[in-house]
Amino acid sequence: MPWRLFIRMKVSPKKYLGQHFLVDENIASRIVDAFSPEAGEKALEIGPGTGVLTRTLLRRYGDNLLMIDIDKESTAYLKKKFPKYSHNILQGDFLSMSLAKLHNGPISIIGNFPYNISSQIFFKILENRDTVPLIVGMVQKEVGERISAGPGSKTYGILSVLLSAFYDIEYLFTVEPEVFDPPPKVRSSVLRLTRNNTNHLPCNETIFTRIVKLGFQNRRKTLRNALKSLNLPEEIHKLDILGKRAEQLSVEDFTELTEKIELVWKN
Ligand code: SAH
Numbered sequence: 345m346p347w348r349l350f351i352r353m354k355v356s357p358k359k360y361l362g363q364h365f366l367v368d369e370n371i372a373s374r375i376v377d378a379f380s381p382e383a384g385e386k387a388l389e390i391g392p393g394t395g396v397l398t399r400t401l402l403r404r405y406g407d408n409l410l411m412i413d414i415d416k417e418s419t420a421y422l423k424k425k426f427p428k429y430s431h432n433i434l435q436g437d438f439l440s441m442s443l444a445k446l447h448n449g450p451i452s453i454i455g456n457f458p459y460n461i462s463s464q465i466f467f468k469i470l471e472n473r474d475t476v477p478l479i480v481g482m483v484q485k486e487v488g489e490r491i492s493a494g495p496g497s498k499t500y501g502i503l504s505v506l507l508s509a510f511y512d513i514e515y516l517f518t519v520e521p522e523v524f525d526p527p528p529k530v531r532s533s534v535l536r537l538t539r540n541n542t543n544h545l546p547c548n549e550t551i552f553t554r555i556v557k558l559g560f561q562n563r564r565k566t567l568r569n570a571l572k573s574l575n576l577p578e579e580i581h582k583l584d585i586l587g588k589r590a591e592q593l594s595v596e597d598f599t600e601l602t603e604k605i606e607l608v609w610k611n
Pocket of ligand 1: 361362363364365366367390391392393394395396397412413414415418436437438439455456457458459461
């Protein structure tokens with residue numbers, strides 16, 4: 345193989361894995377600087393790819409950094425690049441891995457997430473919220489706007505409600521496509537989520553999630569119509585809040601509504 349080709353050979357970007365490699369060191373530092381796990385926490389990088397964030401992360405967290413990438417080409421490349429930490433480089437699917445098996449204690453998460461699965465990553469984080477105190481992640485700009493939106497906004501949705509019940513969410517900054525190779529078609533955003541003090545919602549969480557999901561699946565309808573399939577009794581139907589749309593409700597409003605529904609379902 346000609347030498348020039350050899351040195352260019354890194355990880356060939358695969359579209360179906362959402363691979364867009366960050367090539368701007370300055371942006372990489374801004375992302376890593378936004379991440380400050382507490383002592384004693386493990387850090388997990390999702391999708392290290394060619395390791396642009398990994399290099400700085402390893403300098404700061406050393407053996408406390410774990411990495412998972414689904415792409416064998418990437419993990420092989422990283423093991424060569426960071427031989428001292430090869431035992432911390434895992435090949436696999438973040439969505440199907442067990443965080444509890446990875447480490448028996450808190451794990452903070454960082455990464456330029458594969459955009460095709462970023463919502464699923466956040467749903468998985470929600471399931472593991474008691475072991476994930478901090479997340480700094482890059483996502484597609486629209487997704488970042490949706491997640492960080494509050495009630496009343498057109499982009500406020502299921503993930504914004506569910507995540508903000510348990511995390512403080514900050515939209516840190518926007519990233520242009522040119523800083524990636526290959527550049528994605530969309531702009532990106534960096535978010536930081538910090539676990540809040542809520543251990544449990546005061547209401548039944550399964551019912552809460554069902555109401556939030558149903559409400560937003562029919563976001564143009566009033567809750568009275570959007571929640572029809574639940575066959576709610578008249579005393580709930582006549583509540584003023586049922587005349588509102590899901591996007592107008594805060595986490596507290598959804599919680600109160602769930603409590604009321606629970607009460608009538610119990611009786
Ligand atoms: N962090 C790198 C790469 C970002 S691209 C950078 O900033 O340059 C997204 C990365 O996520 C790719 O390396 C891709 O292989 C990886 N990836 C895609 N799906 C994944 C999954 N399900 N689990 C773990 N990693 C995944």
